[in-house]
Amino acid sequence: xxxxYLALALRSLKRSKVLTALMVLAIGLGIGASMTMITxxxxxxxxxxxxxxxxxxxxxxDPRPLPRGRSGGATSGEMPDSLTWPDAMVLLRAHRAxxxxxxxxxxxxxxxxxxxxxxxxxxxxxxxxxxxxxFATPFRAGSGWSAQDDEDRAxxxxxxxxxxRRLFGAAPAIGRTVRxxxxxxxxxxxxxxxxxxxxxxAKIDDxxxxxxxxxxxxxxxxxxxKFKFSGDFHCWGSGGDNRRSGHCTWLxxxxxxxxxxxxxxxxxxxxxxxxxxxAHGRFPRPVDARLYxxxxxxxxxxxxxxxxxxxxxxxxxxxxVCMVDIVGLxxxxxxxxxxxxxxxRALGARQRDIFVQFGIEAAVIGLAGGMLGLALAQLGLWSVxxxxxxxxxxxxxxxxxxxxxxxxxVVASVLAGLLPAWRACHxxxxxxxxxx
Amino acid sequence: xxxxxxxxxxTRHKLTVLLLALQVALTCAIVCNVALMIAGRAAQMRTPSxxxxxxxxxxxxxxxxxxxxxxxxxxxxxAALRGIPGVTAVAAVDALPFNRNNWSxxxxxxxxxxxxxxxxxxxxxxxxxxxxxxxxxxxRDFRPDEYIPMDSAHDWDGINHVSATIVTRALAxxxxxxxxxxxxxxxPGDNPVRIVGVIDHLLRPMLETGDGNEDAMLFPMLPxxxxxxxxxxxPPSQRERVLKQAAVVLDGLDADRILRHAQxxxxxxxxxxxxxxxxxxLLLAAAAGLLLVTxxxxxxxxxxxxxxxxxxxxxxRAVGATRRDILRYFQAENxxxxxxxxxxxxxxxxxxxxxxxxxxxxxxxxxxxxxxTALALWLLGQLAVLGPALRAAAVPPVVAxxxx
Numbered sequence: 001x002x003x004x005y006l007a008l009a010l011r012s013l014k015r016s017k018v019l020t021a022l023m024v025l026a027i028g029l030g031i032g033a034s035m036t037m038i039t040x041x042x043x044x045x046x047x048x049x050x051x052x053x054x055x056x057x058x059x060x061x062d063p064r065p066l067p068r069g070r071s072g073g074a075t076s077g078e079m080p081d082s083l084t085w086p087d088a089m090v091l092l093r094a095h096r097a098x099x100x101x102x103x104x105x106x107x108x109x110x111x112x113x114x115x116x117x118x119x120x121x122x123x124x125x126x127x128x129x130x131x132x133x134x135f136a137t138p139f140r141a142g143s144g145w146s147a148q149d150d151e152d153r154a155x156x157x158x159x160x161x162x163x164x165r166r167l168f169g170a171a172p173a174i175g176r177t178v179r180x181x182x183x184x185x186x187x188x189x190x191x192x193x194x195x196x197x198x199x200x201x202a203k204i205d206d207x208x209x210x211x212x213x214x215x216x217x218x219x220x221x222x223x224x225x226k227f228k229f230s231g232d233f234h235c236w237g238s239g240g241d242n243r244r245s246g247h248c249t250w251l252x253x254x255x256x257x258x259x260x261x262x263x264x265x266x267x268x269x270x271x272x273x274x275x276x277x278x279a280h281g282r283f284p285r286p287v288d289a290r291l292y293x294x295x296x297x298x299x300x301x302x303x304x305x306x307x308x309x310x311x312x313x314x315x316x317x318x319x320x321v322c323m324v325d326i327v328g329l330x331x332x333x334x335x336x337x338x339x340x341x342x343x344x345r346a347l348g349a350r351q352r353d354i355f356v357q358f359g360i361e362a363a364v365i366g367l368a369g370g371m372l373g374l375a376l377a378q379l380g381l382w383s384v385x386x387x388x389x390x391x392x393x394x395x396x397x398x399x400x401x402x403x404x405x406x407x408x409x410v411v412a413s414v415l416a417g418l419l420p421a422w423r424a425c426h427x428x429x430x431x432x433x434x435x436x
Numbered sequence: 437x438x439x440x441x442x443x444x445x446x447t448r449h450k451l452t453v454l455l456l457a458l459q460v461a462l463t464c465a466i467v468c469n470v471a472l473m474i475a476g477r478a479a480q481m482r483t484p485s486x487x488x489x490x491x492x493x494x495x496x497x498x499x500x501x502x503x504x505x506x507x508x509x510x511x512x513x514x515a516a517l518r519g520i521p522g523v524t525a526v527a528a529v530d531a532l533p534f535n536r537n538n539w540s541x542x543x544x545x546x547x548x549x550x551x552x553x554x555x556x557x558x559x560x561x562x563x564x565x566x567x568x569x570x571x572x573x574x575x576r577d578f579r580p581d582e583y584i585p586m587d588s589a590h591d592w593d594g595i596n597h598v599s600a601t602i603v604t605r606a607l608a609x610x611x612x613x614x615x616x617x618x619x620x621x622x623x624p625g626d627n628p629v630r631i632v633g634v635i636d637h638l639l640r641p642m643l644e645t646g647d648g649n650e651d652a653m654l655f656p657m658l659p660x661x662x663x664x665x666x667x668x669x670x671p672p673s674q675r676e677r678v679l680k681q682a683a684v685v686l687d688g689l690d691a692d693r694i695l696r697h698a699q700x701x702x703x704x705x706x707x708x709x710x711x712x713x714x715x716x717x718l719l720l721a722a723a724a725g726l727l728l729v730t731x732x733x734x735x736x737x738x739x740x741x742x743x744x745x746x747x748x749x750x751x752x753r754a755v756g757a758t759r760r761d762i763l764r765y766f767q768a769e770n771x772x773x774x775x776x777x778x779x780x781x782x783x784x785x786x787x788x789x790x791x792x793x794x795x796x797x798x799x800x801x802x803x804x805x806x807x808x809t810a811l812a813l814w815l816l817g818q819l820a821v822l823g824p825a826l827r828a829a830a831v832p833p834v835v836a837x838x839x840x
Contacts (some may be wrong), residue, residue, distance in 0.1 A: 019736055019739075022732045022736055023736075025732070026729050026732060026733070029725055029728075029729060030729075033722070033725065109498065109500050109694055111500070118694070119500060119692075119694055120694060121498070121694055121696065181500070181502075182500070182502060242591075306796055306797070307711070307715055309796075310792075310796055311715075311718060314466070314470070314718075314719075314722050315722075317462070317466050318466075318722055318725060318726060318729075320462060321459060321462045321463055321466070321726055321729055321730065322729050324455055324458055324459040324462060324733075325459055325729050325730070325732065325733035327455055328452055328455040328456055328459065328733055328736075328737055329733065329736045329737065329740075331451060331452050331455065332452055332736070332737050332740040332741075333740070336740060336743070336744060387711075387714055388710055388711075389711065419451075423451065
């Protein structure tokens with residue numbers, strides 16, 4: 001029977017070409033707009049570090065003084081998302097997690113050794129030893145440094161492939177020297193074009209997608225050499241706006257915990273640390289130590305810009321209006337065929353048959369609309385890729401999204417067809433047959 | 437006009453009429469709020485920055501030489517830049533509208549008082565007012581003896597010792613509503629600072645939604661960080677040449693530096709709003725798409741009704757209705773349905789606005805948007821129904837005698 005219904009549907013659609021085209025256009029526009037935005041958001045919410053992400057956590061404290069009246073300023077608002085230097089150092093040296101690392105972003109002038117080449121600024125990260133094993137960074141050559149190197153403020157650097165190529169061409173970089181600002185660093189490792197999307201470990205801002213960090217140097221060495229830091233540097237009270245002060249939050253801190261039990265234990269450790277600090281006159285706010293998993297953290301930090309979420313809602317709203325449009329058009333179309341329905345009913349078709357017949361007709365429109373929607377979504381994604389934003393290159397459809405487009409289109413049009421088909425199958429046959 | 441038969445006829449298609457009204461309502465609600473977003477972004481993109489936008493070029497110089505005196509280096513650089521033909525004024529500054537380099541201080545109006553608001557500090561060398569083209573509307577420019585170094589090496593300690601400031605008119609009004617701001621004291625750091633001048637406009641380096649975008653104050657503090665921005669003022673036709681020459685001049689003085697972000701102010705502004713331009717395009721496309729789909733829906737349903745009622749139309753024509761009567765009938769019917777939808781749409785628009793205000797930085801929907809959007813949609817409805825209505829009017833009376 002479905003084959004027959006399909007033929008009926010095609011015949012009916014051919015009979016009113018303009019109207020069919022309008023319905024396909026409406027559903028295609030709605031699907032195209034929605035799928036463009038859904039695909040972009042899907043790509044942006046991808047796991048930046050598959051296989052490792054469920055073991056990575058971010059601890060969060062609130063070392064600020066109690067809020068004071070309405071003046072607020074630095075002391076109001078949400079808990080800082082970075083740590084102070086003293087707190088990070090305590091967590092680092094406590095070794096209570098399987099791995100832990102403190103880090104901050106920055107940019108430094110790089111001076112090529114060759115004469116005649118201009119110095120240039122490069123963005124990188126100042127990190128501690130566990131950074132590389134914890135994030136399983138792929139090394140093309142060499143390795144990271146040890147905790148001892150951190151304490152010794154060793155002048156060593158791990159380059160990403162891009163900077164290594166820019167400085168040394170195809171020649172091996174290990175053992176060579178790079179001059180950062182005014183200091184020589186020895187290259188001990190080269191990463192294999194590591195650029196997790198987003199750069200989850202950094203402070204989440206509008207640069208989270210896009211360019212990759214090109215070098216990594218020990219945090220304490222960078223601090224000693226007064227390298228430029230980027231990202232929030234948030235201070236309160238007096239006592240000097242110093243990087244090493246307990247009044248300024250600016251460090252990102254990550255821990256690796258291999259099992260949920262360990263995560264539980266680490267949470268308890270953080271709360272204990274908070275209480276201990278209270279005994280020493282710090283952390284005056286009520287104990288509320290938090291430990292975020294990687295994906296929760298990205299949510300918490302609003303990785304997806306508000307603009308994009310708004311665009312998604314706009315696209316879905318558009319799809320909604322398109323669907324109402326189609327419901328109306330299908331209803332009118334089906335009810336105009338009262339005569340045909342009555343003849344079929346009189347010849348023995350059950351209400352269910354009529355319902356299925358019109359359902360199939362709606363699905364055919366949905367499939368055609370899905371096809372148009374897919375083309376429009378590809379066009380939309382292409383236009384997204386032309387944007388200057390860092391996430392733009394991610395805007396591609398994977399097979400799941402491709403399938404999703406058709407599912408959404410057919411579901412939307414069948415849903416839109418439900419009410420009209422229901423009304424159509426309730427047409428009273430006798431009444432209609434009597435008509436002239 | 438036969439009102440009652442029209443209503444009776446509409447009740448025969450309750451569901452379709454309801455769907456059409458619902459669609460109009462949804463479209464009205466979304467388009468109202470989209471229009472609000474478009475207007476907000478467009479207004480922000482057009483905000484004047486207060487500087488002579490057509491005449492400014494700038495470039496950042498980061499010295500790699502940590503030793504030596506940055507103030508002396510900047511003075512040498514400025515003297516050389518001033519010598520470029522076509523340059524009418526130069527200054528070394530740390531912040532500019534749209535350059536995202538925002539150093540804000542909490543401003544109190546009493547010693548030990550709490551901060552009333554946070555204002556951006558704009559620091560620069562003498563002559564910054566002329567170089568940027570800022571308009572002093574009251575008071576005076578800084579005196580040479582008021583200038584002190586910013587002391588960026590010691591956490592910008594200059595802010596605790598500076599004695600004078602020039603504020604924007606908007607900031608003055610926010611700090612001292614209804615009073616003359618000249619001579620008043622403010623507390624951006626540890627010590628009082630006297631307001632000696634007022635300029636008409638100056639935007640902060642980063643814009644936000646709200647009223648604080650001109651919370652800007654100039655201080656007589658000399659940038660002494662190794663990274664500094666040089667601003668050159670020159671007639672618009674010479675900007676490109678001056679910019680190229682400036683880089684050559686600076687490189688010639690001291691090659692141990694990195695020159696970045698050499699651009700005209702117009703490029704800076706255009707880069708700053710790039711994302712907003714994309715969003716504006718998307719919002720316009722969404723509004724156009726919605727209106728198109730709604731028009732398609734109205735036209736589609738109307739042509740169905742016309743086909744369905746061909747006999748009825750023929751009978752009406754046969755018993756004396758003119759073509760004009762038939763046309764009017766369909767137009768009036770459309771006006772009634774769309775009008776009904778718009779009543780719901782206006783309410784929906786207000787509800788959606790409240791929802792969006794809660795989750796996104798969207799302002800209150802001004803009531804003027806509602807009648808304008810409603811009228812636009814109502815006209816769109818009339819336009820969409822015109823084709824089918826004309827076809828209806830063309831039905832000949834003889835149809836009444838046929839059976840089909």
